[in-house]
Amino acid sequence: MYNYNFIWAFALLLTTAYSQEKDCNCMTALNEVSEVIKSSKSYKDQVTTANLRIELQEWREQIKEEIKNDSLSTFFCVGYIQKYISFIKDRHNEIYWIPEDIPVNIPSYSKNIDTTLTASDSISGVYFAGSDKILVKKSAKDEWLGITLNSNSEAWTKGKIRLRIKKTSPKTFEIFEFYKNGLLFYQNTISISEGRIHSTFWNKEDNYFFNKNHAENFNYISLNPSFDYVGIKTLSRTKALMKEADKFYDETLQKLEKENLIIDLRNNGGGSLKQAKPLIKYVKRNSSLKTIYVVINFKTSSAAELAVLELLEDNRTKLVGENSRGMLAYGYGNKAYKTTTSCMDYNITLSTKHNNKAYAQYETKGLTPDVKLSNTTSWIEQIINIEEN
Secondary structure, three states: OHHHHHHHHHHHHHHHHHHHHHHOOHHHHHHHHHHHHHHOHHHHHHOOOHHHHHHHHHHHHHHHHHHHOOOOHHHHHHHHHHHHHOOOOOOOOEEEOOOOOHHHHOOEOOOOOOOOOOOOOOOOEEEEEOOEEEEEEEEEOOEEEEEEEEOOOOOOOOOEEEEEEEEOOOOOEEEEEEOOOOOEEEEEEEOEEOOEEOOOOOEOOOOOOOOOOOOOOEEEEEEEOOEEEEEEOOEOOOHHHHHHHHHHHHHHHHHOOOOEEEEEOOOOOOEOHHHHHHHHHHHHHOOOOOEEEEEEOOOOOOHHHHHHHHHOOOOOEEEEEOOOOOOOOEEOOOOOEEEEOOOOOOEEEEOOEEOOHHHHHHOOOOOOOOEEOOOOOOHHHHHHHHHHO
16 A cells, blocks of 8 residues: 555656746746845835826836747747846846756747848947957848847857847837857847947947956056056955955055046946945045046946936046946846746846935936047047037
8 A cells, every 4th residue: 555655656756846847938937037126125115106006017017028939949938038127127136047058048040140231220240249240131120130140159159149120119129048058138229320239238339449458456657747546446345345445545556646546347246335435435525636437337226326417416527438237227236136946047136225215217228428438449538529629
């Protein structure tokens, strides 16, 4: 009798497991996330009425229709779920998945790839992002695909799809972008102009003047007789970096005597505002400064954006570059809410803290510079020319 019971229980377990695997699809994962998202601080702040809850349900049904009508939805599933949670304005809410086998989990373009054809619109053409090269090709009305031409990664063979772009208004687009590690990232309001897909590295000229990868965490340069430069790579709040920051400021602040100061926060993903406090306080008290140029790009985010807002309290500050990330109204406080979906094993991180209601205007949009810089020459040279002219 014991053996029969054991066999029955084992069979039931296998049947249940098979049923769960069979029922696990993009729709199932979306339904699961629609419940999990309720744990985020931003959901509790923003979805406060019955009408808003109905709107969010209708938004989920719209996403389901898009999934249903998309032959490549298996590959773009996590992007659709990112699109669903974008209803709530909070970039600290994240859902992601990094595949172990990139070639298997990335779609391929099945038609002939011809780079000699003249582009029929201003968006189509060859784009670069570091060592990667793609052909952006119109695939349907108001839709484009970014198809791999070359890459230094063996996983990204010719024909693999890196981007999917759709026009959503006369001047804005949504984009599904596969990063080199296979992670899929959705953005709902990007612009494409002057040969660049903004809020990404992709551009037609293979220029990256908007980008800045500091070799050191903290950088000081005396540029010329009228300009000092401070570049901060990160505001991470580890004990080692806080100690390194204190040492840097002890040695550097007294050197900032020129009439113009450039504070470069490009690619600074944030951390702790506390780390930047010595610099902010010193700059505000330094009466010898004429102009403070704060440089931002699409990767400037979170605590780095909060540092920018504090610097903007000084009327001498000019914000230059391009829109920042727009990730400052919410945060993780002492601990983020983290979980994994039972279907698809997607990683979920949700906000647990509301920083300031006044920051809501910048969330997802980012901070807009007073002066936008182009991707044609060095941004530092452009700033110096602003002052000289």
